[in-house]
Amino acid sequence: MRTITIDPITRLEGHGKISIFLDEAGDVENAYLQIPELRGFEKFSEGRRAEDMPQITSRICGVCPVAHHIAAAKALDAAFHVDPPMAAKKLRELLYCGYIIYDHILHFYFLGGPDFVVGPEAPASKRNILGVIEKAGLDVAKDVIKHRAYGQKITAILGGKATHPVCGLPGGVSKGLVKEEATDIKNMVSSCNTFAKFTLQLFDDIVLKNKAYVDLIRSDPFILKTYNMGLVDKHNKVNFYDGMIRVSDQEANEVEKFESKDYTTHIAERVEEWSYMKFPYLKSIGWQGLQDGKKSGIYRVGPLGRLNAAEGMATPQAEKEYTRMFDILEGKPVNSTLAFHWARLIELLYATERAKELIEDSDITSTHIRNPVGTPGAGIGVVEAARGTLIHDYKLDKNGLVEKANLIVATTNNAGAITMSVRDAAKGVIQKGNVNDELLNKVEMAFRAYDPCFGCATHTLPGGMPLTVNIYDHNKNLSKTIIRS
Amino acid sequence: MKTLVLGVGNPILQDDGVGIHVINTLREHLKDTRVIVDIAYTGGMNLLDMIRGFDKVILVDAIKQENSKTGEVKRFPLDEAPAVHSSNPHDVSLSEALHLAKQLGEKNLPKEIVVIGIIVKNTLDFGEHLSTEVASAVPNAVTMVLAELKNT
Numbered sequence A: 001m002r003t004i005t006i007d008p009i010t011r012l013e014g015h016g017k018i019s020i021f022l023d024e025a026g027d028v029e030n031a032y033l034q035i036p037e038l039r040g041f042e043k044f045s046e047g048r049r050a051e052d053m054p055q056i057t058s059r060i061c062g063v064c065p066v067a068h069h070i071a072a073a074k075a076l077d078a079a080f081h082v083d084p085p086m087a088a089k090k091l092r093e094l095l096y097c098g099y100i101i102y103d104h105i106l107h108f109y110f111l112g113g114p115d116f117v118v119g120p121e122a123p124a125s126k127r128n129i130l131g132v133i134e135k136a137g138l139d140v141a142k143d144v145i146k147h148r149a150y151g152q153k154i155t156a157i158l159g160g161k162a163t164h165p166v167c168g169l170p171g172g173v174s175k176g177l178v179k180e181e182a183t184d185i186k187n188m189v190s191s192c193n194t195f196a197k198f199t200l201q202l203f204d205d206i207v208l209k210n211k212a213y214v215d216l217i218r219s220d221p222f223i224l225k226t227y228n229m230g231l232v233d234k235h236n237k238v239n240f241y242d243g244m245i246r247v248s249d250q251e252a253n254e255v256e257k258f259e260s261k262d263y264t265t266h267i268a269e270r271v272e273e274w275s276y277m278k279f280p281y282l283k284s285i286g287w288q289g290l291q292d293g294k295k296s297g298i299y300r301v302g303p304l305g306r307l308n309a310a311e312g313m314a315t316p317q318a319e320k321e322y323t324r325m326f327d328i329l330e331g332k333p334v335n336s337t338l339a340f341h342w343a344r345l346i347e348l349l350y351a352t353e354r355a356k357e358l359i360e361d362s363d364i365t366s367t368h369i370r371n372p373v374g375t376p377g378a379g380i381g382v383v384e385a386a387r388g389t390l391i392h393d394y395k396l397d398k399n400g401l402v403e404k405a406n407l408i409v410a411t412t413n414n415a416g417a418i419t420m421s422v423r424d425a426a427k428g429v430i431q432k433g434n435v436n437d438e439l440l441n442k443v444e445m446a447f448r449a450y451d452p453c454f455g456c457a458t459h460t461l462p463g464g465m466p467l468t469v470n471i472y473d474h475n476k477n478l479s480k481t482i483i484r485s
Numbered sequence B: 001m002k003t004l005v006l007g008v009g010n011p012i013l014q015d016d017g018v019g020i021h022v023i024n025t026l027r028e029h030l031k032d033t034r035v036i037v038d039i040a041y042t043g044g045m046n047l048l049d050m051i052r053g054f055d056k057v058i059l060v061d062a063i064k065q066e067n068s069k070t071g072e073v074k075r076f077p078l079d080e081a082p083a084v085h086s087s088n089p090h091d092v093s094l095s096e097a098l099h100l101a102k103q104l105g106e107k108n109l110p111k112e113i114v115v116i117g118i119i120v121k122n123t124l125d126f127g128e129h130l131s132t133e134v135a136s137a138v139p140n141a142v143t144m145v146l147a148e149l150k151n152t
Helices: A041-045 A050-058 A065-079 A086-111 A129-136 A138-159 A179-208 A211-218 A260-266 A303-309 A316-328 A337-359 A415-429 A437-448 B014-029 B044-051 B094-103 B138-150
Strands: A002-007 A017-022 A028-034 A227-232 A244-248 A254-258 A267-271 A278-282 A378-385 A388-396 A402-408 A467-472 A478-484 B003-008 B036-040 B056-063 B073-077 B112-119
Touching: A028 A415, A041 A402, A050 A065, A050 A388, A050 A402, A065 A086, A065 A138, A065 A378, A065 A388, A086 A129, A086 A138, A086 A179, A086 A337, A129 A138, A129 A179, A129 B094, A138 A179, A138 B044, A138 B094, A179 A211, A179 A316, A179 A337, A211 A337, A227 A303, A227 A378, A227 A388, A244 A260, A244 A303, A254 A260, A260 A267, A260 A378, A260 A388, A278 A415, A303 A337, A303 A388, A316 A337, A337 A437, A415 A437, B003 B014, B003 B044, B003 B138, B014 B036, B014 B056, B014 B112, B014 B138, B036 B044, B044 B094, B056 B138, B073 B138, B112 B138
Parallel strands: B003 B036, B003 B056, B056 B112
Antiparallel strands: A002 A017, A002 A467, A017 A028, A227 A244, A244 A254, A267 A278, A378 A388, A388 A402, A467 A478, B073 B112
């Protein structure tokens, strides 16, 4: 058996390693994603003051600190038996919209989008933001930088600090909004809304009007028929901050809908010996190994998972785009992994509309932003991180110290699906041992669509992040190495 | 001349946070109030936002490099950086962000960016303490930052 190892994955993660196992004939037998995961969080949290958890967990990730911060604050609301005032919930959600705005812009233009905007056949050195600028022009690039910064600024104003918010407390937030800040945010949000619409138009022009890309989106190796999961509001519309967890099946029928606090009744985690990752699956369906279809409990989260799991978007412009996506890709759910990119842009539009609603709400400048806490107990907080459903689960002792902490991060929820997508993409492009740089691009595309975040707090990466492919013969001797810098 | 000393890292991932530890010690030794000292738990585009408007930036960061001794401290210009925090998995690297900013015609970028890098070991286990080798490198790194400031 020959082994192909893709390591590391460009622009994504220095530690991720994809190993592709070929059979005697040189076809893909299997593919695995191996990543070293951060260790010891549970032990690290033990004995810490509960109110420190929003700060501590926001350090786990340099990219989505807001998601961890808010999930932690919500878990603490539950653990201290307190319901925050309406204004506090709206401030948290507005903060959250700022985060979705900058994160989704960053992913589309800097990380995942270049595969499409510059093209999957383009050399790796061109598939980055600089390649995007070359294609879309300097003015677009300036707008990208400006609006990403707006998202950051909104979170800084509401969070009390740039990048790592400090506002979330059990029972509410520590910082309200004054009128001048509200006006500032309103202007930024309005500009972001225009930019989100522009971005969807750009996606239309560059991707959807190119038959080759649409064919690629629809092509077999990128299709995965799993269950889909996401938070929904009471009308079953996508919600990032709060709601019930809804799961839909391969025909878009609701199969489960439950409160966050009941997640352990519905989700189990499978341990596979070849990976540090746990693989969550739906208990009611069961674990059938790494396969899709109705009988396998594997589900997807993240932009496409959310849009599939919900019945629509809660704001008018995003709702229109939502309907359009399912019309064009012919039905619901959409099972193409590459449609994650499109779904992400629809969510970007939603975040700008929702932010507009919130900033125009008369509650938003209220000074009643925190309620007194009750006695400490156990609590679970769930939000939709940019990458998917994020669960924080704490048990506190009677002094309010952490006794036990468990997190399920978005990428863990997607672990099974990502592994299968990598395998299927590899099967589609590697035949009879024929492996080249362009073929491996597609394996990376499958992977990158999920915007996965492994051990995301570790940033000590090799600067250039070259792609190395090792090919072994059936005796596991290295027969060929392809290095892409 | 406006100078920034920026410690980069994650304070809850052991050696990963060495840049933050160096800054904490540096604050005790630094007399020059004109030098701005700050810390960042982030990378790429966010770092770019933090360094705009300075003439010179000294980045203090954890490095992983093969064939190097844990605890070794190295100085090099950012362009020659082997592995620093400024390459965040979900962001562009600081070098890429700078390249982008230059291409967009930004004028207020630092003229010089120097990295003081400490070779680290464990960055995968949660914890607030540095490994012994890396902890003993902190005074060295502080001395090197002070020397760098003297030459500025």
